[in-house]
Amino acid sequence: MSELRLDTVSVGTLKEVSLQVGSGAVVCISGASGSGKSRLLRAVADLEPHDGRVYLDDTEQGSLPAHEWRKRVVMIPADSQWWFDEVGAHFAEDARHTMPEALGFPPGVMDWAVSRLSSGERQRLALWRALAMAPEALLLDEPTANLDEDMTAAVEAWLLDEIRRRNLAVLWVAHDQGQIRRVANHHYRISGSQLEWVNGSH
Amino acid sequence: MEVIDLAWWKLGLAALLVLALAGVSLWARLGITRSLLIASARTGIQLALIGLVLEALFASARLYWIALLATVMLLVAGREVMARQQRRLRGIWAFGIGTGAMFVSSFAVTVLALTVIIGPSPWYAPQYAIPLLGMMLGNTMTGVALSLDRLNESVWHQRAVIENRLMLGQTWRQAVEDIRKDAMRGGMMPSINAMAAAGIVSLPGMMTGQILAGSPPAVAVKYQILVMLIITVGTGFGALMAVSWGSRRLFDERERLRLDRLVKVGK
Numbered sequence: 001m002s003e004l005r006l007d008t009v010s011v012g013t014l015k016e017v018s019l020q021v022g023s024g025a026v027v028c029i030s031g032a033s034g035s036g037k038s039r040l041l042r043a044v045a046d047l048e049p050h051d052g053r054v055y056l057d058d059t060e061q062g063s064l065p066a067h068e069w070r071k072r073v074v075m076i077p078a079d080s081q082w083w084f085d086e087v088g089a090h091f092a093e094d095a096r097h098t099m100p101e102a103l104g105f106p107p108g109v110m111d112w113a114v115s116r117l118s119s120g121e122r123q124r125l126a127l128w129r130a131l132a133m134a135p136e137a138l139l140l141d142e143p144t145a146n147l148d149e150d151m152t153a154a155v156e157a158w159l160l161d162e163i164r165r166r167n168l169a170v171l172w173v174a175h176d177q178g179q180i181r182r183v184a185n186h187h188y189r190i191s192g193s194q195l196e197w198v199n200g201s202h
Numbered sequence: 203m204e205v206i207d208l209a210w211w212k213l214g215l216a217a218l219l220v221l222a223l224a225g226v227s228l229w230a231r232l233g234i235t236r237s238l239l240i241a242s243a244r245t246g247i248q249l250a251l252i253g254l255v256l257e258a259l260f261a262s263a264r265l266y267w268i269a270l271l272a273t274v275m276l277l278v279a280g281r282e283v284m285a286r287q288q289r290r291l292r293g294i295w296a297f298g299i300g301t302g303a304m305f306v307s308s309f310a311v312t313v314l315a316l317t318v319i320i321g322p323s324p325w326y327a328p329q330y331a332i333p334l335l336g337m338m339l340g341n342t343m344t345g346v347a348l349s350l351d352r353l354n355e356s357v358w359h360q361r362a363v364i365e366n367r368l369m370l371g372q373t374w375r376q377a378v379e380d381i382r383k384d385a386m387r388g389g390m391m392p393s394i395n396a397m398a399a400a401g402i403v404s405l406p407g408m409m410t411g412q413i414l415a416g417s418p419p420a421v422a423v424k425y426q427i428l429v430m431l432i433i434t435v436g437t438g439f440g441a442l443m444a445v446s447w448g449s450r451r452l453f454d455e456r457e458r459l460r461l462d463r464l465v466k467v468g469k
Contacts, residue, residue, distance in 0.1 A: 045369055046456050066457035071371030081366035083380070133371060 002057045002136040004044070004073070004169035009052035011043040012036045015193040016052065019186075021137070021169040026160070027200075028172045028180045031190030037173045038078070041139040044171060045075040056136060056169075075139035080126030082114040087125060095132035102158035103128060104151065119146040124155060131162060137169040144179065156183060205416050217242065259328045268326050272309075272335055279304055279343040286347040289354040289464045291451055299447045300346050307440035308338040311432050319428065337408065337429055338436045341393060345437035346444045349389025353448050354464055356381045364459050374453040382445050389441030393434040400430060 004021040014036045021027045031037050043050035046066050054061040054073075061069055088096050088110035096110045103124045117125070123146050130138065143159070144152040160183060163170055174180050180187050186200030220242045228235045259267055280301030290296035312335045316322065322330045357364065360381065367377040400406055409426035413419055454460050 047365060047368060047458055049454070049456075049458065062456075067368070067371050067373045070369060074371065075369040077362075077366060077369065079362065081363040083360075083363045083367070130370065 002169055004137045005055040007053040009043055009050055011050040012039045013193050014040055017195045023169050024164050024167040025185040026170045026172050026183050028174050028184035028187045030175055035190040038141050041075055041141055044139055045070055072135055073137040074130045074135040076126050076130045078141040080122050087112045090129055102154055140172045142173055263328055265326050268328055275339055276305055279339045283343055283347040287351045289358055289466050292463050292465050295451055299444055303346050303440045303444035304342045307436045308342045311436040312338050315432050341433045342436045342440040345389040345441045349385045349441040349445050350448050352388040353385035353445055357452055374457040378449050382449055385445045386441050390438050393437045397430050
């Protein structure tokens with residue numbers, strides 16, 4: 001039940017970005033490659049030095065130890081990383097047995113070797129790995145970039161369902177206009193050093 | 203037993219052999235002739251100079267002269283540690299961390315060995331202090347350099363993994379835990395291997411030297427065991443400190459991976 005608020009955040013070429021993401025709401029950010037979408041997410045996750053403030057409700061980013069902040073505001077990068085040999089080692093015990101069906105994996109996936117995963121499979125597993133941590137806000141960097149059309153629709157629907165059910169505040173970097181129409185409560189586009197509001201329901 | 207002194211002109215004979223090797227490598231275009239000659243000349247000059255320094259030092263045996271020589275040795279070793287890292291921390295850190303780790307470990311272990319184990323009088327007697335410290339520094343230097351190089355290189359290559367682990371709420375320690383272990387192992391392996399091979403595969407140089415100088419092998423062997431043990435201890439603690447200080451510096455107070463603090467040099 002938390003609201004994510006950016007107050008005059010500056011990182012890289014982006015200057016003084018302010019926006020709010022309500023609990024259970026999705027704010028999409030689009031922009032040309034290299035415009036600083038990912039860096040903005042990284043600043044919100046406090047992975048990069050930046051100016052301005054970020055709040056989760058009344059909690060300011062700097063008031064928590066960085067790893068505590070990142071447990072509550074989890075970023076999922078476009079290219080997820082896997083450092084153990086087996087899939088299951090990356091998950092907490094209970095998360096191994098509660099893998100959602102919508103992600104389209106057979107029951108044995110936790111025993112698979114990471115090396116046999118396709119990029120799409122990694123992407124879907126990374127979503128579950130992050131959600132299973134029970135965060136309050138999600139930072140998604142093109143979460144369906146490596147998925148085919150059917151899988152994109154399924155993952156999108158599942159994500160939206162989880163977002164509403166868990167009341168997550170979500171910043172979602174996307175480039176596909178169709179996807180933005182389907183998932184976004186608000187849509188901002190990066191233009192130069194500013195964030196430009198495109199549309200959305202107030 | 204009297205030690206046979208070597209006349210300088212006899213060393214010239216050995217130098218002639220080096221020249222022969224240089225000639226062959228020039229003919230075979232190995233491309234190492236230049237560095238071979240320079241290194242041989244450096245060996246001759248550096249060791250001749252240190253011989254003079256040691257002669258003077260042994261004659262005076264004052265603590266401040268010994269401390270001065272020890273400081274110079276430490277600083278040179280610190281510079282060497284820095285030079286052996288392909289990616290190093292910016293600013294004073296690369297030198298500071300390596301030198302600091304070597305200072306704490308080498309000096310502490312050497313002083314301990316001198317005062318508690320060997321017990322010459324005075325405890326800083328140069329005949330014991332300087333060779334012991336020299337061997338400690340030489341090996342600690344290798345260990346610290348190897349472990350820091352491994353640390354920085356692995357962090358650089360695995361930056362995406364480290365950041366992904368941070369994104370999932372891990373502390374910076376958890377995120378580099380494997381790399382730290384690996385770097386420490388890398389720094390300590392040479393001394394562990396040397397201990398394992400000692401006496402069977404290799405006759406350690408110090409012991410050999412002592413025997414050449416007329417010591418009974420039984421005594422030389424005891425010194426060699428002592429030296430290998432304390433070298434391993436010094437190298438281990440040195441690598442441990444260097445890796446923990448070095449990895450701390452790669453993250454800032456917000457546990458962000460700060461690769462901008464690394465700079466690549468050479469090659």
